Amino acid sequence: MIAPGNEASAKRRPSKVNVRILRQDGPGLPGYWERHQVDYEPDMNVISVLQKVAAQAKTSEGKNVAPVAWDCGCLEEVCGSCTMVINGRVRQSCSALVDRLLEDDANEIELRPMTKFPVVRDLVIDRSRLFRSLQRVKAWVPVDGYYDMGAGPRISREEQEQNYPLSQCMSCGCCLEACPQFTKIELQRQPGETAEDYAARKNASFDEGFVGAHAISQAMLFNAHPVGKNMASERMDALTSAGGVQDCGNAQNCVAVCPKEIPLTTSIARAGRAATVYSIKKIFDR
Amino acid sequence: MGNNRVLVVGGGLAGLAATMKLAELGIAVDLLSLTPVKRSHSVCAQGGINSVSDMTRQDGDDEWKHFDDTIYGGDFLQNQPPVKEMAYWAPKVIDLMDRLGVTFNRTPEGFIDRRRFGGTLYKRTAFAGATTGQQLLYALDEQVRRRESEGLVKKYEFWDFLGPIVDDNGRCVGATAQDMVTMEIRAFPADAVVVATGGNGLIYGRSTMSVFCTGSAASRCFQAGANMGNPEFIQVHPTAIPGADKLRLMSESARGEGGRVWVPRKANDSRYPKEIPEKERYYFLEERFPKYGNLVPRDIATREIFNICVKEGLSVDPNRMSVYLDLTHISRAELDRKLGGILEIYEKFQGVDPREEPMKIFPAVHYSMGGLWVNYEANADGGLLPGSPKNQSTSLPGLYAIGECDYQYHGANRLGANSLLSCIFSGLFMGPGIVNWMKGNKAAVDLPKSIFEKAVATQEARHKKLLSNNSGDENPYLIHQELGDIMTRAATVVRDNKQLTDSLEKIGQLSERASKCGLSDTGSWTNQNVIFTKAVQDMFPVAKCILKGALQRDESRGAHFKPEFCMPSLSATDPVAKRAEAEQWCDAFEENNKKFLKSTICTWNGSDPVVTYEDIDTRLLAPRPRLYGLVGGEVIEQVWNERSAAKAKDAGSKQLVGAT
Numbered sequence: 048m049i050a051p052g053n054e055a056s057a058k059r060r061p062s063k064v065n066v067r068i069l070r071q072d073g074p075g076l077p078g079y080w081e082r083h084q085v086d087y088e089p090d091m092n093v094i095s096v097l098q099k100v101a102a103q104a105k106t107s108e109g110k111n112v113a114p115v116a117w118d119c120g121c122l123e124e125v126c127g128s129c130t131m132v133i134n135g136r137v138r139q140s141c142s143a144l145v146d147r148l149l150e151d152d153a154n155e156i157e158l159r160p161m162t163k164f165p166v167v168r169d170l171v172i173d174r175s176r177l178f179r180s181l182q183r184v185k186a187w188v189p190v191d192g193y194y195d196m197g198a199g200p201r202i203s204r205e206e207q208e209q210n211y212p213l214s215q216c217m218s219c220g221c222c223l224e225a226c227p228q229f230t231k232i233e234l235q236r237q238p239g240e241t242a243e244d245y246a247a248r249k250n251a252s253f254d255e256g257f258v259g260a261h262a263i264s265q266a267m268l269f270n271a272h273p274v275g276k277n278m279a280s281e282r283m284d285a286l287t288s289a290g291g292v293q294d295c296g297n298a299q300n301c302v303a304v305c306p307k308e309i310p311l312t313t314s315i316a317r318a319g320r321a322a323t324v325y326s327i328k329k330i331f332d333r
Numbered sequence: 334m335g336n337n338r339v340l341v342v343g344g345g346l347a348g349l350a351a352t353m354k355l356a357e358l359g360i361a362v363d364l365l366s367l368t369p370v371k372r373s374h375s376v377c378a379q380g381g382i383n384s385v386s387d388m389t390r391q392d393g394d395d396e397w398k399h400f401d402d403t404i405y406g407g408d409f410l411q412n413q414p415p416v417k418e419m420a421y422w423a424p425k426v427i428d429l430m431d432r433l434g435v436t437f438n439r440t441p442e443g444f445i446d447r448r449r450f451g452g453t454l455y456k457r458t459a460f461a462g463a464t465t466g467q468q469l470l471y472a473l474d475e476q477v478r479r480r481e482s483e484g485l486v487k488k489y490e491f492w493d494f495l496g497p498i499v500d501d502n503g504r505c506v507g508a509t510a511q512d513m514v515t516m517e518i519r520a521f522p523a524d525a526v527v528v529a530t531g532g533n534g535l536i537y538g539r540s541t542m543s544v545f546c547t548g549s550a551a552s553r554c555f556q557a558g559a560n561m562g563n564p565e566f567i568q569v570h571p572t573a574i575p576g577a578d579k580l581r582l583m584s585e586s587a588r589g590e591g592g593r594v595w596v597p598r599k600a601n602d603s604r605y606p607k608e609i610p611e612k613e614r615y616y617f618l619e620e621r622f623p624k625y626g627n628l629v630p631r632d633i634a635t636r637e638i639f640n641i642c643v644k645e646g647l648s649v650d651p652n653r654m655s656v657y658l659d660l661t662h663i664s665r666a667e668l669d670r671k672l673g674g675i676l677e678i679y680e681k682f683q684g685v686d687p688r689e690e691p692m693k694i695f696p697a698v699h700y701s702m703g704g705l706w707v708n709y710e711a712n713a714d715g716g717l718l719p720g721s722p723k724n725q726s727t728s729l730p731g732l733y734a735i736g737e738c739d740y741q742y743h744g745a746n747r748l749g750a751n752s753l754l755s756c757i758f759s760g761l762f763m764g765p766g767i768v769n770w771m772k773g774n775k776a777a778v779d780l781p782k783s784i785f786e787k788a789v790a791t792q793e794a795r796h797k798k799l800l801s802n803n804s805g806d807e808n809p810y811l812i813h814q815e816l817g818d819i820m821t822r823a824a825t826v827v828r829d830n831k832q833l834t835d836s837l838e839k840i841g842q843l844s845e846r847a848s849k850c851g852l853s854d855t856g857s858w859t860n861q862n863v864i865f866t867k868a869v870q871d872m873f874p875v876a877k878c879i880l881k882g883a884l885q886r887d888e889s890r891g892a893h894f895k896p897e898f899c900m901p902s903l904s905a906t907d908p909v910a911k912r913a914e915a916e917q918w919c920d921a922f923e924e925n926n927k928k929f930l931k932s933t934i935c936t937w938n939g940s941d942p943v944v945t946y947e948d949i950d951t952r953l954l955a956p957r958p959r960l961y962g963l964v965g966g967e968v969i970e971q972v973w974n975e976r977s978a979a980k981a982k983d984a985g986s987k988q989l990v991g992a993t
Binding site for chain 2: 089092094095096101104111112113114115117120125126128141142144168169171179181188189193195198202206210211214215217267269272275
């Protein structure tokens with residue numbers, strides 16, 4: 048994927064960048080749009096726009112406001128923090144280059160929080176459900192322990208080349224945002240409820256929802272590992288119960304939006320076949 | 334372990350390795366992090382992780398040579414026992430990561446593939462594409478998630494560590510931290526606190542580091558009484574992609590896989606790089622360092638690239654200083670298999686395909702070799718004593734430091750692919766020592782509540798004072814930018830005493846201004862403004878350590894380079910004169926080592942760091958001159974070897990090893 052050269056965009060460098068942001072002061076509160084304007088610089092990305100917005104803390108109309116809250120980390124598209132909906136498309140804000148975005152619409156860049164996760168504040172969302180899914184499918188190799196026991200099993204180059212793309216999943220949530228089957232689960236902490244009770248109630252609720260493409264793909268990754276597959280049946284239990292792989296509606300949006308180009312639909316197809324085999328086997332094993 | 338709990342702060346490679354090892358030993362762990370641990374800065378590490386392998390062994394390599402390369406590359410500034418232990422553990426660490434399912438690249442027969450990295454002549458580096466850090470981090474994250482499911486680990490993600498809690502006896506008995514969503518401040522009583530909070534690159538404004546790497550956690554430990562070691566040693570990575578928000582790393586593995594650094598021989602040559610014929614290209618690293626070529630240690634490659642642009646005026650871009658890093662002679666398929674991740678980063682952020690066109694790169698602040706001072710206990714072989722509570726302990730009893738935020742493993746310059754190793758090693762190795770530390774002490778939960786309440790009250794007062802907005806109207810974001818500019822100018826590739834003195838003064842004033850920040854957000858819900866302001870304020874004590882350490886160290890060693898105090902090349906051509914010059918050179922080298930072959934130790938007096946020096950434990954390897962590419966180096970080496978042999982004879986010691 049080669050982006051157009053810098054020369055083209057250099058020709059029509061604006062002096063200002065307008066950005067329209069869907070803000071929300073806290074969970075359960077109404078959202079509202081706010082416009083900001085920052086000085087244009089070459090090679091800007093959405094992160095550097097938001098950094099300027101935070102430093103100014105002033106809308107385009109000159110009103111003083113609290114800085115827009117957002118989440119970011121590595122700024123090179125490997126940590127998965129900075130996912131948001133930019134000009135209508137879910138993606139990482141670090142790799143969203145301003146020059147490219149202005150080609151969509153030269154007047155304005157639009158930023159909104161992901162819609163499938165509860166908003167914490169502004170562009171910050173709570174993705175704990177995404178990590179809970181990794182627990183549901185037991186996405187780990189059940190080694191004996193961390194003492195020195197010599198090398199691991201021999202892995203062919205072919206296997207490595209199949210597994211490595213799956214293990215690049217950075218839990219950014221793009222696949223879930225784009226998935227019609229993955230719908231928002233938002234709970235509020237009850238008065239008097241302890242943090243532990245609230246977390247437990249949230250997890251119970253998450254466990255009934257669709258597990259998501261990312262977790263299905265991780266389950267396939269670990270089922271393919273020589274030691275990981277010792278827990279394959281437990282993973283298949285998770286993938287064949289409520290919210291499992293059968294919930295996938297085959298919209299194939301996940302694979303289209305994945306910033307790491309992970310073959311998610313291949314993983315889902317594999318999981319689907321494995322689930323059929325597993326369910327039949329379970330009937331006969333009774 | 335009854336009521337015992339350990340608090341681990343930071344969930345990168347070091348923090349996760351420590352957490353899973355402690356959980357394996359049956360210890361309950363609270364794991365606290367600014368970010369979901371899977372997003373920690375370790376994900377950015379690209380190139381690989383070093384160890385001796387069955388293959389390199391047959392070429393004459395062994396653990397001792399890995400140890401020697403690390404010490405020599407670090408210009409002898411490390412205490413040797415911890416480094417030795419790490420080198421001997423390295424193959425075991427890679428075996429463990431392999432068992433945990435890390436998708437290391439494989440040879441056609443299915444063994445772990447290796448590449449060559451800087452500062453060594455052996456292919457020691459195991460790698461998973463060009464996202465090795467990410468892959469290692471995920472394997473540890475998965476194990477910690479497993480332990481979390483079993484109930485031994487409790488994660489506190491999006492929590493900001495505010496500082497250690499110290500009881501009346503000077504023991505660390507927990508920490509205060511703040512929930513970054515609800516802004517609640519609470520105490521975490523703990524029988525040991527482990528900080529694994531990484532580097533401090535954000536002090537330089539833009540660096541290759543993630544936004545979390547402010548160094549504020551280490552600074553808060555420092556201000557609470559834990560000493561810092563070697564803060565002035567900051568690695569500037571030779572190859573990064575300049576950017577408005579961040580300087581993105583271009584891994585050393587690009588050179589490890591055959592990437593060549595060059596500039597046109599003629600200044601301001603505006604031809605398209607591929608049109609410049611071979612003989613008009615200046616492969617300056619290869620010409621100047623025939624033995625190591627493009628894989629000289631990082632401090633040297635950085636200075637060469639810096640000089641070729643700044644002093645020699647050969648930058649390939651008139652507007653933005655840079656040199657070419659060229660991979661275009663390698664096949665696409667091989668590049669995609671071994672370097673895919675980093676090439677995608679270049680392509681995505683620069684809009685140019687590095688498989689077709691040479692990349693433009695320039696050095697950037699990358700790694701903090703210095704950090705919290707930590708102790709160790711050596712065994713009879715000169716390695717570490719397993720299970721000693723001294724290992725990785727800071728000068729504040731009960732507070733431990735591991736990973737990039739400790740000062741222990743990399744001396745004056747870190748070798749590529751040794752950082753992932755030091756992080757995982759220090760995290761794993763420390764576990765049993767913590768168990769032993771906790772044995773003799775009263776459990777933290779049984780201590781009087783007042784200790785914890787007092788600590789929380791102190792932090793709440795600081796927080797409320799900031800929110801009250803009565804102190805002034807300085808903008809914390811702009812203060813941070815100014816700090817970054819000053820630090821980048823004064824304390825990176827080339828250092829000068831006058832500039833360091835001026836900068837210390839400026840930083841002092843800026844620090845005053847930082848205490849008068851006005852907040853644009855005074856709310857009590859997900860207030861990123863106040864969290865950032867505290868981090869900026871806490872950058873100053875560390876920035877002062879860096880500058881003061883650099884100012885007082887009147888020598889050049891590894892990443893710390895002062896042209897004014899630099900060992901010169903030999904100028905004589907006549908063999909006898911050259912020999913005499915080499916003798917003088919060696920005298921000067923020995924004199925300088927007497928003065929500066931010491932760790933810089935900083936203690937905090939409440940407003941400024943106080944610098945003292947500590948001798949270095951060189952029990953295994955006698956210091957020798959680091960002569961990469963120096964004119965006359967071979968004569969110096971000869972003189973040095975003769976002196977060492979004579980000394981060894983005198984002392985009857987068998988442990989001195991001559992320059993190789």
